Amino acid sequence: MNFIDRSAESIAKSIRRNYDKAGSEAVLKYSLNLVINTLTAIMVAFLFCTFTGHLYQFLIAFISFIMIRFVTGGMHMSSSLTCCIMTATIFVIASLTDFNYDKVFLALDSISIVIFLITVPNDIQGFSSLDSKYYPLLKLIAVLIVSSNFIIHSTVLTASFIIQAFLTTPIAYKARDILERRCL
Numbered sequence: 001m002n003f004i005d006r007s008a009e010s011i012a013k014s015i016r017r018n019y020d021k022a023g024s025e026a027v028l029k030y031s032l033n034l035v036i037n038t039l040t041a042i043m044v045a046f047l048f049c050t051f052t053g054h055l056y057q058f059l060i061a062f063i064s065f066i067m068i069r070f071v072t073g074g075m076h077m078s079s080s081l082t083c084c085i086m087t088a089t090i091f092v093i094a095s096l097t098d099f100n101y102d103k104v105f106l107a108l109d110s111i112s113i114v115i116f117l118i119t120v121p122n123d124i125q126g127f128s129s130l131d132s133k134y135y136p137l138l139k140l141i142a143v144l145i146v147s148s149n150f151i152i153h154s155t156v157l158t159a160s161f162i163i164q165a166f167l168t169t170p171i172a173y174k175a176r177d178i179l180e181r182r183c184l
Contacts, residue, residue: 002081004040008032037080038087045091054095057156061094064145064160071141072116073124074167078180094159101153108162109149115165116142122168 001009012028022028042062049058077083099105120139124130130138149157166172 002079004033004036004080004084005029007036008080033080037084041084041087041091044084044088045095048088048092049095052096054098057095057098058091060154060156061091061160064157065090065094065164068142068145068161068164069167071138071145072120072164072168073122073128074164075123075172075176077176082180082183090160090163094156094163097155097159099155101155101158105153105155105158106150108158109146112146112158112161112165113143115169116146119165119168 008029011032012025015022015028016025023031045062046055046058049055077086117139120142121128121135146161149161
């Protein structure tokens with residue numbers, strides 16, 4: 001059990017001991033696990049980007065990645081620790097991608113759009129209460145979000161979008177499975 005799971009379990013037990021009307025320990029642990037995981041990833045990436053002088057880029061990467069992931073869905077890691085590490089790494093990589101917007105990034109935004117048109121929504125069943133009749137709308141929203149970068153010309157946005165597009169592909173799922181078999 002990693003530090004995220006231990007922390008969530010400890011806090012859940014404490015809440016149950018001190019507040020009888022709280023939800024079950026399992027539900028509390030699950031919810032706390034998500035919160036601790038997310039906050040840890042954000043704080044690690046925030047601190048790294050602050051120390052490297054990329055705080056503004058971090059904020060753009062964070063907001064854009066969360067926004068596009070909310071619309072597109074995507075791969076989930078099997079453990080909270082690997083999820084935390086992957087999320088922090090994604091935020092840092094996207095934040096440090098700071099070059100002139102040129103044909104390469106234009107191409108990457110176009111590739112993101114094509115991938116999203118093929119894969120969205122991805123793995124949101126069980127995570128979203130959205131009715132499946134709205135799934136085509138998710139494709140449109142994803143395409144509009146990425147298309148906005150044809151006007152903005154942000155390499156940080158491009159990095160967020162292409163990383164998230166990759167995380168909706170079967171290749172990403174295979175890579176995750178290999179990584180988790182070797183590391184866990």
